[in-house]
Amino acid sequence: MNPVFSDLPVTVFETMSRLAREHCAINLGQGFPDDPGPEDVREVAATALRDGYNQYPPMMGLPSLRVAIAAHYGRHQGLDLDPETEVMVTSGATEALAGAIFALVAPGDEVVLFEPMYDAYLPLVRRAGGVPRFVTLKPPHFRIDEDALAAAFSEKTRLVILNNPLNPSATVFAEADLSLLAGFCRRFDAVALCDEVWEHVIFDGARHRPLMALPGMRERTIKIGSAGKIFSLTGWKVGFVMAAPHLMRALARAHQFLTFTTPPNLQEAAAYGLAKDEAYFTGMRAGLARSRDRLAAGLADLGFTVLPSAATYFLSLDIGEADDVAFCETLVREHGVAAIPVSAFYETGGVRNLVRFCFAKTDATLDAALDRLAGYA
């Protein structure tokens, strides 16, 4: 048989996590927290598993979870969602992204992508036959430029994919940027696929503003959330999709043929967890902000230039004239710390001087990484 080649790229998270294992490095690359997640939520999942939530649940998700999702986003973000027609459960945000692209993008359709972009977007868009149109966001502010939007949007624009808060830059889009984008979506009759998995992991008193809540966006926005980020349980892969019924019908068709359902015990636990009070969310954010500050201060003490982090599990270093890929290779091989070169999130190049670190780790892990980095500063 002829060898089979795939033009799908290897994700940077897999590459760096493999290197981290090979070199017994401290893995501050791929974003997953040391925190074991809320015990009560895990307990609900365990009990549900033991007590028989083990057969196919309904295709759209357990009714209890869909009701909990609608109530959660009503309480936290003022959204008014009908759990019957506007909410669906997927196997992680990743499936929701793939499904939305699969459902909506036909060959030749243009898709506006903001770089840096989460690594799943572009391969999926290309496989669907979509034509990517890039808008490049630059450090340190990663603001959206109106001229760049005007150059990217056209009559062929079908979809725009926005990640807010933005991984890897750890920034939150300003209301003005969201309004600008909403205006373009309305003008070109485009659908916004809004990856908001980091909506609760947001620091320093900031509030998340869903694109869906902007004027004229309710009918044309697909909003995606993830239980993995809300409960610090990234392996759980329970995603939430919210959209107006006319969009949801198309998304549900795709979901049928991708995974059809998501483990019911995890859905039951997510439904329980989404009802948690404000203290849980405040505590989760405060713990992560403390870790962010510890790593940022340690890196600054070593002489590195640390960019601000307003959200996510990440902060970035500006390494000046050095190349980020070479920097990360040396760091993991010779100093035993894995990080992510931010150029992996840019397609058109231009930004090669940022290195992303995950700070969602115990103090001991962060301090051990800082000790190793001292040799590199």
Ligand code: PMP
């Ligand atoms: N989108 C973004 C921006 C992410 O950072 C991640 C993972 N951290 C995902 C999607 C994937 O989420 P899930 O694990 O729920 O598939």
Ligand code: GLN
């Ligand atoms: N979202 C995580 C990150 O940005 C990684 C997810 C993955 O491994 N695909 O690090």
